[in-house]
Amino acid sequence: MKFLYFLPKDGANLLKLLNSAAEVISYNGKNFDLLVLMKHLGRRRIVSAKKHLDLCEAIQTSYRLNHPLRLNTLTKINLGKAKHTLGREMKNSSLEKLKAACRSDVYDTYRLWKMFKASALRFPGFDPRSDDQWRWFAGFYKLLCPKCGRQRTLWFWDGACRDSVRDGHGNLIDWSSGHAKCISCQYVARWELKRVFDGNSMRRINADRPYFLKT
Numbered sequence: 471m472k473f474l475y476f477l478p479k480d481g482a483n484l485l486k487l488l489n490s491a492a493e494v495i496s497y498n499g500k501n502f503d504l505l506v507l508m509k510h511l512g513r514r515r516i517v518s519a520k521k522h523l524d525l526c527e528a529i530q531t532s533y534r535l536n537h538p539l540r541l542n543t544l545t546k547i548n549l550g551k552a553k554h555t556l557g558r559e560m561k562n563s564s565l566e567k568l569k570a571a572c573r574s575d576v577y578d579t580y581r582l583w584k585m586f587k588a589s590a591l592r593f594p595g596f597d598p599r600s601d602d603q604w605r606w607f608a609g610f611y612k613l614l615c616p617k618c619g620r621q622r623t624l625w626f627w628d629g630a631c632r633d634s635v636r637d638g639h640g641n642l643i644d645w646s647s648g649h650a651k652c653i654s655c656q657y658v659a660r661w662e663l664k665r666v667f668d669g670n671s672m673r674r675i676n677a678d679r680p681y682f683l684k685t
């Protein structure tokens with residue numbers, strides 16, 4: 471593996487390299503790195519959109535996350551380490567420290583990209599095999615993948631109680647919802663769970679299972 475460094479004066483060489491590459495992987499490049507380069511180099515285009523994969527965006531889209539994940543979050547969970555240097559700490563670093571920080575980010579991004587390609591990335595929260603709450607959730611409701619029907623293959627994340635309302639009888643209805651991805655067939659499904667409680671005793675009076683919505 472080879473690392474190359476480009477100082478502000480090396481912009482033309484960087485452009486040449488980017489345009490000769492078969493694929494360019496960035497983390498949040500669309501919202502940060504490319505914009506910085508556009509401004510610095512006075513160019514409207516840095517690399518063709520077809521061969522640029524912004525891993526941050528790809529993860530958010532692929533797993534239908536409500537918000538982008540920070541690199542630091544993913545490295546902690548997947549690589550067992552925090553990001554080398556946080557962005558805001560880089561401003562006052564020496565050149566050698568900057569190089570070490572950039573190298574670390576690039577290598578982390580590379581490893582996360584490999585995991586992403588292999589569908590082996592983990593997310594904050596809700597792996598039913600490791601997180602008690604979601605293991606309980608999937609186990610209690612005996613949730614199977616709605617696509618391939620396998621057991622214990624669903625990953626959950628972003629589950630949240632969405633809303634509570636009173637119906638005409640004074641009962642309390644609340645909805646929870648979130649997403650699950652099957653680690654076997656890769657299907658992503660949105661699930662919902664509607665629960666009804668007696669308005670006075672708050673005893674649960676229905677026994678619905680979570681259901682999957684077609685996506």
Ligand SMILES: [Zn+2]
Nearest residue numbers: 615618652655
């Ligand atoms: Zn499946």
